[in-house]
Amino acid sequence: GQQVMQIPQYQHVQEGEDFTTYCNSSTTLSNIQWYKQRPGGHPVFLIQLVKSGEVKKQKRLTFQFGEAKKNSSLHITATQTTDVGTYFCAGQGAAGNKLTFGGGTRVLVKP
Amino acid sequence: DSGVTQTPKHLITATGQRVTLRCSPRSGDLSVYWYQQSLDQGLQFLIQYYNGEERAKGNILERFSAQQFPDLHSELNLSSLELGDSALYFCASSVVPGGTEAFFGQGTRLTVV
Numbered sequence: 001g002q003q004v005m006q007i008p009q010y011q012h013v014q015e016g017e018d019f020t021t022y023c024n025s026s027t028t029l030s031n032i033q034w035y036k037q038r039p040g041g042h043p044v045f046l047i048q049l050v051k052s053g054e055v056k057k058q059k060r061l062t063f064q065f066g067e068a069k070k071n072s073s074l075h076i077t078a079t080q081t082t083d084v085g086t087y088f089c090a091g092q093g094a095a096g097n098k099l100t101f102g103g104g105t106r107v108l109v110k111p
Numbered sequence: 112d113s114g115v116t117q118t119p120k121h122l123i124t125a126t127g128q129r130v131t132l133r134c135s136p137r138s139g140d141l142s143v144y145w146y147q148q149s150l151d152q153g154l155q156f157l158i159q160y161y162n163g164e165e166r167a168k169g170n171i172l173e174r175f176s177a178q179q180f181p182d183l184h185s186e187l188n189l190s191s192l193e194l195g196d197s198a199l200y201f202c203a204s205s206v207v208p209g210g211t212e213a214f215f216g217q218g219t220r221l222t223v224v
Contacts, residue, residue, distance in 0.1 A: 033212060042113070042201060043154065045212040088154065092209055098167035099144065099203075099213060103153035 002027045004091045006102035013079045014110050021105040023072040023089035031092050032065055032072045033099070038085040046087075081109050114138065117202050117216035125224055129190040132219045136183055136204030142166070143185040144213060145177055148199040160185055161208045192223045 003026040013019050023032065031050045035043040047056055049065035049072060056063045060083075062075040072089055086104040093100075114137035124130055136143050145157040156169035160179035171177075174192075179185045189196060199220050203213040 030209065035215075042215040042217055043203075043213075044113075045214070048212060090154075090213075094209075097209065098156050098159050098169060100156060100169075101146070101154040 002091065002093055002097075002100050004089060004100045004102040006089055006105055008105055009103060011105050011107045012110060013083075013107060015079055015081060017079055018075065018077045019079060019107070020073055020075045021087055021089075021107075023074075023091075023102050025070045025091045025100075027070070027093060029069050029091040030094060030097075032069075033090045033092070034063055034072075034074055035088045035090060035101075036085050037088065037104070041085075043088060076107075079107075079109055081111060083107055084109050113214040113216065115140075115202060115204050115214050115216035117200075117219050119219060120217065121220050121222075123222045123224060124192060126192055126194060128192050128223075129188065130192065130221065132187040132189070132200055132202075132221075134185045134187070134202030134204075134216060136185070136202075137214050140204035140206050140214070141183065142205045142208045143179055143183070144203040144205075145171075145185070145187050146201045146203065148201060148218075150198070154201065157187070159208065166208050189221070194223050197221055197223045 034046040037043045054065040088104045090101045116135040142161045146154040157171040159167040177187045199218045203215045
C-alpha cells in the first residue's frame with residue numbers, strides 16, 4: 001500500500017535559522033498536503049500542491065512538489081518560536097483515495 | 112474552530128470495555144476520516160466515509176468499526192479495549208474525498224486503564 005515517509009523525525013533549530021523537512025511517497029501522488037499540529041492541538045491545513053514541480057510560498061514557508069510527484073519539501077526561513085510544532089505531509093493517490101500522513105517532523109526552536 | 116465537532120473530549124475506560132466516539136463534520140462536508148495518534152506518533156489512517164458509504168480502509172483493527180449516518184455524522188466504535196488502544200482519535204472532514212483540504216476536530220483522548 002501507499003507509504004509516506006518524512007525526514008527528519010525531529011528538528012532542533014536555533015531561532016533565526018532555516019531548515020527543511022522532506023516527504024517521500026512510495027507511489028505517485030495526485031496531490032500532497034501539508035499540515036501543522038501545535039503541541040496539544042489538532043492538525044491544521046497549511047497548503048496543497050497538485051502540479052508536478054509546483055512551488056508555493058506562504059510568508060517564510062516554501063513548499064515544493066517534486067517533478068515525479070512522489071516527493072515534497074517544506075523549507076522554513078528565519079525560524080521563529082511560533083514555528084514550534086509537528087509538520088505533517090499527507091499524500092493522496094488517485095482522486096478520492098485515503099489521505100496518508102507521513103510520520104511528521106517535530107520542530108523545536110531554541111531561542 | 113475547524114467546524115468539526117468530536118465528543119467526548121476525554122474518555123477513561125477499563126480494558127475489555129467498549130466505547131463510541133462521535134464526530135460531526137463541518138457543514139457541507141460529505142467525507143469523514145478517522146485517524147489514530149498514539150503518544151508522540153504520527154497519524155494512522157483508520158477509515159474514510161463518503162456520503163454514508165465506506166470509501167477507504169486503513170490499518171483498522173477488527174475490534175474497531177465505524178459508520179456514517181444519513182445526517183453525515185460518524186461514529187467510531189472501539190470494543191474489547193486494550194491498554195495499547197490508548198491514543199488520541201481524530202476525526203476530519205472534507206467536502207469531497209479527494210483533492211481538498213481536511214478539517215480536523217479537536218480529537219478524543221482515550222485512556223484505557
